[in-house]
Amino acid sequence: MKKVSIIAPVYNVEKYIKRCIDSILEQTYSDIEVILVDDGSKDSTGKICDEYAISDQRIKVVHKENGGLGIARNSGLEMATGDFVTFIDGDDSITNDHIKKMVKALEKDDADTCLAGHTKIYADSRVEHINVCAGKIFKGEEVKNEILTRMVGSNPDGSDYIEMSVCMVLLSKKIIDEFGLRFHSERDFISEDLIFDFDYYPRSKKAVVIDDVGYYYYDNEGSLTTKYNPKRFEKQKEMTREVIERAKYIGIYEKCEQRILNTFVSISRYCIKLEQKFSNNSYKTYKTNATKILKDAFLQKALTDIDNGNIPIKSRIVNIMMNRQWRFLLWLTMSFKNRYGI
Structure with a gap:
């Protein structure tokens, strides 16, 4: 045995x-x-x-x-x-x-x-x-x-x-x-x-x-996964960069590029959602923290490179909001999601 x-x-x-x-x-x-x-x-x-x-x-x-x-x-x-x-x-x-x-x-x-x-x-x-x-x-x-x-x-x-x-x-x-x-x-x-x-x-x-x-x-x-971590986005960005480098090194990056980008963008959406949830209904606090995420060059490139065609419509709409940095619309959207547990 x-x-x-x-x-x-x-x-x-x-x-x-x-x-x-x-x-x-x-x-x-x-x-x-x-x-x-x-x-x-x-x-x-x-x-x-x-x-x-x-x-x-x-x-x-x-x-x-x-x-x-x-x-x-x-x-x-x-x-x-x-x-x-x-x-x-x-x-x-x-x-x-x-x-x-x-x-x-x-x-x-x-x-x-x-x-x-x-x-x-x-x-x-x-x-x-x-x-x-x-x-x-x-x-x-x-x-x-x-x-x-x-x-x-x-x-x-x-x-x-x-x-x-x-x-x-x-x-x-x-x-x-x-x-x-x-x-x-x-x-x-x-x-x-x-x-x-x-x-x-x-x-x-x-x-x-x-x-x-x-x-x-x-x-x-x-x-x-449900706790607030102010470093979550930066940590995920570092993780994504590491995964990209490793995927390239072993020769699978082209096969899984969209999967990697989709994961990073999905978690970035979740980070915005958490910023709204833990802002204590302070739009000013949310705006400050969300802006740091939305203006990030690595995220903006991922939002540009990701293939939105096969993404569910609700997630696709949020991706567009993030890409165009519509902070107030994101605030309203995430407020609704957090209130009703969506």
């Missing part, structure tokens, strides 16, 4: 950590090791991890000073002894056959990587997201051409996207070790997962994609 290392970086998740660990220990695939990386938690998360380690010898616990998700994952990789590695966030969980299904697919097709989908869990509902390439196998150059290009963003109409997360994936520890792959800090790049993907997938020789949705991603209170 192939041994699987399941790495779970955890930080201040005492409300959810037991659900996460229990779901891992209930796996029907037995040859696993569990590495819990306590990233300097200030609540009882670390203590709970230690209690589980006492009761189950498959669990290893690392306690470290807070350094962020990417660095915590690296600490887990240093300890991992499995043939394959996967990650789970401390406030998420997995179904009891999630690992077994991925290992079975790897062994059946002699692949070094397996990708699955996920299920988004909301307070009153759940939505299954089956991987758009489920049932397919990619070899050699196809891995980066077909998988990585879908990870940088969706088509302009919002379709054909593969989640860039390193969760819900089995990764080859051999590839990780052979090329010394490690995560960057999210304090350097706003998406450490995608940067890691650019290091990993061009080196994968065979990847299989399955229709499993056994990774449960919870829409928990206080998600970082």
Whole structure:
């Protein structure tokens, strides 16, 4: 049997950590090791991890000073002894056959990587997201051409996207070790997962994609994506530039240029929306912050280069407003969206 290392970086998740660990220990695939990386938690998360380690010898616990998700994952990789590695966030969980299904697919097709989908869990509902390439196998150059290009963003109409997360994936520890792959800090790049993907997938020789949705991603209170961050736009701009350079370097930029631009423009729209939301109904505050975004030369070039033809009409209209820097109309539009949760 192939041994699987399941790495779970955890930080201040005492409300959810037991659900996460229990779901891992209930796996029907037995040859696993569990590495819990306590990233300097200030609540009882670390203590709970230690209690589980006492009761189950498959669990290893690392306690470290807070350094962020990417660095915590690296600490887990240093300890991992499995043939394959996967990650789970401390406030998420997995179904009891999630690992077994991925290992079975790897062994059946002699692949070094397996990708699955996920299920988004909301307070009153759940939505299954089956991987758009489920049932397919990619070899050699196809891995980066077909998988990585879908990870940088969706088509302009919002379709054909593969989640860039390193969760819900089995990764080859051999590839990780052979090329010394490690995560960057999210304090350097706003998406450490995608940067890691650019290091990993061009080196994968065979990847299989399955229709499993056994990774449960919870829409928990206080998600970082819904919090105001005044540096969000600048961080995303830096990230986009890095992705463009990496895509050019491995020869996939022409294939995914519009996906990259669409992602950047979409997040820029969201940044404008957040500026309105957290302006405390002060148009002056919104205007000052939104102007910095709208006048940005990199964004204006992206708005010019993006193909608006296939973009949904509502997003297309907002793109035009941004391109022409119609701040007051954007204020009214985002005010309406924020009020009604659109």
